[in-house]
Every structure is written in structure tokens, then in C-alpha cells.
Amino acid sequence: MPCRRSMRSAEGIGTDLGPQAKIAPSCGAPTLGAMKTSAIPGLSVRRSAHNHREQGVMLALLAAAALILAAVIGPDAAGGVAALPCALGLLLVFEARRELRLGRRYRVGAVSEERVGSRLWALEARGWLVAHDVAKAGDGNVDHLVHSPAVTFVVETKTSCPRERDIEQARRQAQWAVATYGPGREVIAVLCVQRSKDRPRLAAGVYVVGAPHLLDFMLDRG
Secondary structure: OOOOOOOOOOOOOOOOOOOOEEOOOOOOOOOHHHHOEOOOOOHHHHHHHHHHHHHHHHHHHHHHHHHHHHHHHOOOOHHHOOHHHHHHHHHHHHHHHHHHHHHHHHHHHHHHHHHHHHHHHHHHHHOOEEEEEEEOOOOOEEEEEEEOOOEEEEEEEEOOOOOHHHHHHHHHHHHHHHHHOOOOOEEEEEEEEOOOOOOOEEEOOEEEEEHHHHHHHHHHHO
């Protein structure tokens, strides 16, 4: 079912980056070497998922050890000394659950990026430059960058219904591309929703598009 969450109109976040903003002269034509890309869709997200899972497992083991210690000491121990390891164990249980939930969420995100990335590789046959997990200096990464002969597409991936902050993130990524690639290239911000079949629509300067329509949209605009 199409996502029905409301979003501000294209005019709602200002006009500094419209859907066809022109890049100021900067570093010349994009190349894979200059993009600092892993070339593997979703790699950094999958690493984050792995790290959160490892952290969650470690915290769960520590929680178990603390609760076992509290049980060994027993509730009748003098001075209530069992209360401290019991409280610590319960706190660690809460933190372990949080880390494991984050790990699951990141794994879902990684799968979505991989699936969108697999669609984008088809554009290489047309001579387009496709990169994934592109590092930004000191500030995270871009899910996908696609350069046609004349246009740069900055593609952020979300699994399901995007929120306002997802739109704003896509805009920030496009602004970074405006400052990075050029000269004279057109930048188009795209938010691809993996589990959506919606056709492209413009929201606050960002094209929101369901995954099945992504390539047709890019070929039409590129």
C-alpha cells in the first residue's frame, strides 16, 4: 500500500537546492577513485549492524554474569549486597536489548541498500558511473551516487515510508554533491523507498520514488 504520511511541499524547505540545481565549478569530472567508494551497496550499514549485534551479545553475557552473581549471593545476604549486581544485571539487559534492536534495524537497512544498488548497476551498461557507500570527509557516507554524462543523482535509500528527516537528509546529501562535483553539472536528489511502488513525486526539492520506478526515472532525467 502506498505510504500516506504527509510531507511539506517542494517550497517548504527553501530554494537553495531545487530539483535541478546547478553545480558550481569545483573538482572536475567525477571518477571512482575520487569518490572513496566501497563499491559494495550497504557495506557501512552492514558493518554497523554487526557492531551493534556484537555489542548486544557482549552486554547480554555481562548481564547474565551479574544476575548469576546476585543469585549466588542470595537475597538474604547481609547488607543487601546482592542488590548491586542484580541492578547492574537488569541495566545491562536493557542495554543489550537496545543494541540488538539497533542491529536488526541496520540489517534491514543494509538489505534495502543492496537491493537498490543491484538495480543501479544496470546503468553501467549505458556508460554511467555508479558508486555505492561513498564516504564524505568526516561526515558519514552517501548511499549511492550515479553520474550520467550530464547529471549527478544522489540516491538515499529507505526501507519503507520516509519521514521529514529522511527528506532533509537527502537534501543535505545533494548539497554536499553540489559542493563536490562539477563543474556545471546538474544534481538531482532522490529518495528511493525499497518497499514502495509509488511513482516519482517531488517533496521539498527531493524526488521520492518507489524502487520499481527508479531506473525509468533516472533514465528519463539523465
